[in-house]
Amino acid sequence: MAKIYIIEDDPKIRTELSLLLAKYGYECRASDSFEGVVDAVLDDEAQLLLLDINLPVLDGYHICREIRQRSDMPIIMVTSRDSDVDELMSMNLGADDFITKPYNTQILLARISSVLKRTYQGGGSKTISHGGVTLDLSRSVASHEGREVELSKNEVRILHLLMKHHSTILSRDAIMNDLWQSNEFVDDNTLTVNITRLRKRLETIGVHEYLITKRGQGYMV
Incomplete structure (x- = not known):
């Protein structure tokens, strides 16, 4: 299964999310430090990034922009802010999907699976x-x-x-x-x-x- 990197500043949510994904066979990485987190994500070579918008040091928008300039890694933005502007900003900055907390875990898993298939299991040559x-x-x-x-x-x-x-x-x-x-x-x-x-x-x-x-x-x- 794919390796997923989690950027989430709430330790409880980060741990619960890691355990959930591991239960379904994903390999998870996370960091409790947000200094140099962009380099940490890229060095880890994960297949997908779950990225919270509200973060200390740098917000999720900045991190998304920085990663998208250097990598095509699929990004799913996860946020507690239920706003059309947040979703539009995320898509404009290159995010592949957007989900709002509190989320249904099965919907989150389905979104992750969909983005991974879309990115890494494309159809025939076009x-x-x-x-x-x-x-x-x-x-x-x-x-x-x-x-x-x-x-x-x-x-x-x-x-x-x-x-x-x-x-x-x-x-x-x-x-x-x-x-x-x-x-x-x-x-x-x-x-x-x-x-x-x-x-x-x-x-x-x-x-x-x-x-x-x-x-x-x-x-x-």
């Missing part, structure tokens, strides 16, 4: 090609002339969108709305960072000047 580049959506891999590079979730989504609409300029707002449904809570720099990283990854397989910036208009391939 590809799209344009201009000598092939994107394999089932493996999150871009290839060119026999060379491959693995892409992050957001990089796949951006490249897929641009390839579907190749030879057409897509505005920054159009891309952000497609990726995050709403750009109200998304820092404009988030898209720039993802575009820059995507370009660098494509360059590692010999693809240069593929993703074109149209100043003041948007991007195209």
Whole structure:
């Protein structure tokens, strides 16, 4: 079964959650220190993160943002704050699911199972090609002339969108709305960072000047 990392500041809840997940076969990791917790999570190489929003030192939003910039690890936000804004913020920052305390344990287990299957047990190969580049959506891999590079979730989504609409300029707002449904809570720099990283990854397989910036208009391939 998968390894799950728990970030929860309430010791009682953390222990109960760890025991519950262990009972159902999951390997659990948790930390009672929140200094350097992002590095601790990534170093542990867990398959899923259960992340509370209300935390000391750094809140769950900050941790989610930091992890998503460095990893595609699936994240389920767990919070006692029952607010549409909290859920929207979580999704915009790259969380894969959101559940509110007090939660039904069977629903939590079902959400965990669903996210893990969606992330690690994708269906058959689904590809799209344009201009000598092939994107394999089932493996999150871009290839060119026999060379491959693995892409992050957001990089796949951006490249897929641009390839579907190749030879057409897509505005920054159009891309952000497609990726995050709403750009109200998304820092404009988030898209720039993802575009820059995507370009660098494509360059590692010999693809240069593929993703074109149209100043003041948007991007195209």
